[in-house]
Amino acid sequence: MSLQCWKCGATLALLLPLSRTETCPSCRADLHTCRMCRHFDAGRAKQCRELAAEPEPDKTRANFCGWFVPRPDAYRGGGAVVAQSNHSALEALFSPPGKPDSHK
Secondary structure (H helix, E strand, O other): OOEEOOOOOOEEOOOOOOOOOOEOOOOOOEOOOHHHEOOEOOOOOOOEOOOOOOOOOOOOOOOOOOOOOEOOOOOOOOOHHHHHHHHHHHHHHHOOOOOOOOOO
């Protein structure tokens, strides 16, 4: 199974099952998290499709959930790329007329 980090999208070459202490070698994010699990669903009240699972307060931190199953499509994109494009758009919006953008 090919996995990607839920936070940065880096390809992970790890043995399954993931240990609770496993981290992404690229961004150091915890991997045994709700955000990396196939049961994670942001649209649900407790953000988990597994009804028997105990609710985890922080979906991005390592947990002891026994229902954890890593999902290959955990990375949803965005992150630094979205932040940079938002920053560029704000700079363009608020720079004085006639002044060239400072990021170009």
